Amino acid sequence: MTTAFHVLIADDHPLMRGALSHAVRSELSNIIIHEAGSLGDAIDAIEACHGQGQDIDLVLLDLHMPGMNGFTGLFTLRASYPDIPVTIVSASQDLPVVRRAIEYGAAAFVPKSAPVDQIGDAMRAVLDGNMWMPDWARDAIENTPDDSGNSDIARKVSQLTPQQLRVLNMLTEGKLNKQIAYELDVTEATIKAHVSAILRKLSVHSRTQAVIVARELQIQEPAVEV
The missing domain is CATH 3.40.50.2300 (Response regulator)
Structure with a gap:
């Protein structure tokens, strides 16, 4: 079979x-x-x-x-x-x-x-x-050589765990730690620990800088022909 x-x-x-x-x-x-x-x-x-x-x-x-x-x-x-x-x-x-x-x-x-x-x-x-x-x-x-720095972004982001990626996604959406904790059903202290790990793995020093890195992963919606 x-x-x-x-x-x-x-x-x-x-x-x-x-x-x-x-x-x-x-x-x-x-x-x-x-x-x-x-x-x-x-x-x-x-x-x-x-x-x-x-x-x-x-x-x-x-x-x-x-x-x-x-x-x-x-x-x-x-x-x-x-x-x-x-x-x-x-x-x-x-x-x-x-x-x-x-x-x-x-x-x-x-x-x-x-x-x-x-x-x-x-x-x-x-x-x-x-x-x-x-x-x-x-x-x-x-x-075509690739000099965009995408490899470095990929290397850093690939170090994040699935839960840290979810937290990073929510940071990009402008959500506060309290909101993220509620949506993921964990404590706010857990989210703070995730944010600290995200900053370390992305080699940045603030949430704003982490969001900037995350936005490098966004792409423009293809134009719709009418």
Whole structure:
């Protein structure tokens, strides 16, 4: 009996989830699809699947859904579930976005405009333990030096625990320690300890400086054609 692959499609647009679900089913056999419309829903889906004795094999992740806060959501998933590969499926085709997605831990990057067979190629590559991106992006990245300092940001942020990443996300939203403690159901002293650890790991000296680093992980929403 062939083991089914569990694929989580995380995108806040139902039509896009439907299109991706159709693409996945047409390209791969023996697939079980799970869906989520936010980062929180994606984490809940992963936990629910695990609670049933099953594991998500692949996440197709949109960068612009609620809770993502740019690449912070990618870091959160990779820190929380390092064994689950993540494929970014994005409306953006900007080379810096592709480069950062791969540098920050994604196993693949697929434009939403990609034909179905390319989506299938990407999923098969990732499930086989490989990386994938469009040929144009691979060629450009290989021939363009990266002097943006993204590697240093990635190294620092990757040191944060999943809970510290959640706290950093909330700091970026302007929330106070008391508010963060309430939402995470922990004590304010625990949040203060997390903030201190965040400042140390990011090599900064204030909450404001930590927020500035976090905002380097945000990306502009792709323009919508009308």
